[in-house]
Amino acid sequence: MRQVVKMMRVAMSAPVAGVTRFMSPSCGPLSVLFHGPVPRAIGQEKTGTCLWEVSSGHRLGFLVGETQPMELEICLGGVSVPHIYIEEVAGHVGQQVTLKGWLYNARYSGKLVFLQVRDGSGIIQCVLFKNDVSDQAFELARTLTQESSCIVTGTVREDKRSELDYEIAVSDLALVHMAVDYPITPKEHGVAFLMENRHLWLRSRRQAAILRIRASLIRAIRNYLDSHNFVLVDSPIFTPAACEGTSTLFETQYFDEKAYLTQSGQLYAEASAMALGKVYCFGPTFRAEKSKTRRHLTEFWMVEPEVAYLQFDGLMDLMEDFLCEIVAGVLAERASDFAVIERDITALQRVVKPFPRITYDEAIGILTAKGQPVAWGDDFGGDDETVLANEFDRPVLVHRYPAAVKAFYMKRDADNPKLALGVDLLAPEGYGEIIGGGQREDDLNELLQRIDEHGLPREPLEWYLDLRRYGSVPHSGYGLGVERTVAWLCGLHHVRETIPFPRLLDRLKP
RNA sequence: UCCGGAGUAGCUCAGUCGGUAGAGCGGGUGGCUGUUAACCACUUGGUCGGCGGUUCGAGUCCGUCCUCCGGAGCCA
Numbered sequence: 374m375r376q377v378v379k380m381m382r383v384a385m386s387a388p389v390a391g392v393t394r395f396m397s398p399s400c401g402p403l404s405v406l407f408h409g410p411v412p413r414a415i416g417q418e419k420t421g422t423c424l425w426e427v428s429s430g431h432r433l434g435f436l437v438g439e440t441q442p443m444e445l446e447i448c449l450g451g452v453s454v455p456h457i458y459i460e461e462v463a464g465h466v467g468q469q470v471t472l473k474g475w476l477y478n479a480r481y482s483g484k485l486v487f488l489q490v491r492d493g494s495g496i497i498q499c500v501l502f503k504n505d506v507s508d509q510a511f512e513l514a515r516t517l518t519q520e521s522s523c524i525v526t527g528t529v530r531e532d533k534r535s536e537l538d539y540e541i542a543v544s545d546l547a548l549v550h551m552a553v554d555y556p557i558t559p560k561e562h563g564v565a566f567l568m569e570n571r572h573l574w575l576r577s578r579r580q581a582a583i584l585r586i587r588a589s590l591i592r593a594i595r596n597y598l599d600s601h602n603f604v605l606v607d608s609p610i611f612t613p614a615a616c617e618g619t620s621t622l623f624e625t626q627y628f629d630e631k632a633y634l635t636q637s638g639q640l641y642a643e644a645s646a647m648a649l650g651k652v653y654c655f656g657p658t659f660r661a662e663k664s665k666t667r668r669h670l671t672e673f674w675m676v677e678p679e680v681a682y683l684q685f686d687g688l689m690d691l692m693e694d695f696l697c698e699i700v701a702g703v704l705a706e707r708a709s710d711f712a713v714i715e716r717d718i719t720a721l722q723r724v725v726k727p728f729p730r731i732t733y734d735e736a737i738g739i740l741t742a743k744g745q746p747v748a749w750g751d752d753f754g755g756d757d758e759t760v761l762a763n764e765f766d767r768p769v770l771v772h773r774y775p776a777a778v779k780a781f782y783m784k785r786d787a788d789n790p791k792l793a794l795g796v797d798l799l800a801p802e803g804y805g806e807i808i809g810g811g812q813r814e815d816d817l818n819e820l821l822q823r824i825d826e827h828g829l830p831r832e833p834l835e836w837y838l839d840l841r842r843y844g845s846v847p848h849s850g851y852g853l854g855v856e857r858t859v860a861w862l863c864g865l866h867h868v869r870e871t872i873p874f875p876r877l878l879d880r881l882k883p
Numbered sequence: 884u885c886c887g888g889a890g891u892a893g894c895u896c897a898g899u900c901g902g903u904a905g906a907g908c909g910g911g912u913g914g915c916u917g918u919u920a921a922c923c924a925c926u927u928g929g930u931c932g933g934c935g936g937u938u939c940g941a942g943u944c945c946g947u948c949c950u951c952c953g954g955a956g957c958c959a
Contacts, residue, residue: 478919480919480921482916482917482922483915483916486918487919487921498918498919502916532917534918534919535917554893554909556893556909558895558909559909560894560895561894562894562895563894563951563952564951565889565951565952566894637959660957660958660959662958664956664957664958666954666955666956667953670959752958754957797959805958805959807959808959856959879950879951
């Protein structure tokens with residue numbers, strides 16, 4: 374809280390040039406309020422009022438090259454007004470604070486101005502009465518444009534007329550930079566336009582809330598794995614060749630040879646698990662598939678835990694416990710953001726153990742009964758997953774798929790070799806598969822046979838086969854797609870809003 | 884890649900039967916001491932996606948290309 378001990382007022386008439394020095398009689402912070410043209414020393418060119426805080430010291434010097442008159446208020450020997458974030462205002466009621474942010478929206482009513490200011494942590498309404506502030510500050514408030522950066526000083530007070538129950542009674546306002554013709558107005562816009570302006574769209578209340586939820590989810594994932602003694606061992610982004618399946622890879626030049634961007638860190642995670650037991654990798658993944666749906670990105674983030682000596686039933690237990698804890702963690706941390714995006718979280722609060730577990734065969738039965746038959750041996754489509762998920766009030770685990778539709782490294786079910794020990798976790802409300810996992814084939818000869826059946830070359834997989842030559846053990850793991858999970862948590866129609874700068878089939882910019 | 888839809892003011896859109904290019908928002912000016920995507924008055928603003936064709940005349944009809952949107956397959 375600022376406690377002004379002494380105030381000096383210095384009026385200067387134009388033209389004044391050179392260095393002006395003020396000697397402070399004591400140590401301590403120094404606040405300077407400039408009325409009129411701001412000195413060049415601050416790097417400003419526009420007229421206005423500027424709050425300049427000098428951390429400590431006795432001497433203040435600046436260039437005055439303006440041709441307009443200038444007036445200074447110098448507050449000496451006091452404590453400067455503390456800068457706080459909007460999310461902290463509840464703890465500063467009745468106190469004078471400084472907010473540093475951007476203008477989100479404004480309304481004017483004659484001698485009264487309402488500024489909605491955002492600072493990344495939230496949005497708060499700042500009120501200026503003409504009679505309570507300087508003419509310069511009031512004029513600035515009237516002309517401040519959307520997304521102009523500004524510094525607000527004022528008193529926090531509770532007021533039910535404001536959306537957040539709090540508002541700032543402004544005593545001073547300073548311009549940092551005036552924005553000109555900000556493209557995204559407070560009215561409605563189309564998705565195409567917003568995606569073109571994604572770098573600015575992020576500033577909107579809704580997008581910021583989604584990104585905070587994403588960050589919270591990633592933190593919850595790391596917290597879970599780190600606290601359960603998983604070791605973070607990241608997999609490479611550059612990979613030498615297509616090791617898995619038919620998915621298209623992004624090709625890039627790696628000095629004198631070709632390299633590909635990773636489409637999964639799993640094979641490397643298996644090697645890491647043989648070294649460190651319980652591991653996970655967490656990074657971007659690239660798929661050059663020509664997929665054009667609400668569930669697909671060409672670049673997305675995936676966390677892939679892998680555990681040595683973990684077998685199939687234990688894997689499903691782990692997936693279940695993991696998902697329950699990370700969902701609960703995000704709900705606890707970001708309740709206000711779920712409110713901002715108007716997500717009804719009662720469905721998310723039902724994400725508790727145990728999850729229903731059904732076999733592929735049982736899933737086929739459900740789909741047939743629901744009038745959406747699937748031939749045995751086919752994989753499920755998006756609509757099939759939605760029908761299955763709608764049968765339950767929480768995520769469902771679908772396990773033991775036909776081996777033919779699963780990757781070469783999946784271990785076969787000992788009770789039925791036509792089935793693979795793979796499991797997908799389907800999110801409720803039609804969000805589909807957010808986790809895919811399985812027990813890995815640990816027998817060298819079986820694995821060689823699978824590789825041949827899938828028509829894959831052995832040579833680039835020799836290092837992977839070494840894992841079955843030198844102390845092979847049963848092991849399992851899974852991969853969770855961050856964006857699909859965020860889309861489900863937020864109730865979004867499309868994954869493109871779950872990542873700051875989405876990369877899609879037809880979008881590489883911005 | 885396939886199927887469907889759309890491109891008109893900075894943004895969201897309307898534009899009838901082929902006959903002078905429209906609205907709201909935004910920007911600008913003025914008004915208003917409690918506004919909530921504020922409101923009121925005035926004002927500014929156009930390569931009708933590109934190219935070609937039909938026609939006295941094309942935003943409108945035809946051809947073609949481009950871009951975007953939605954969906955499918957594949958997958959997280």
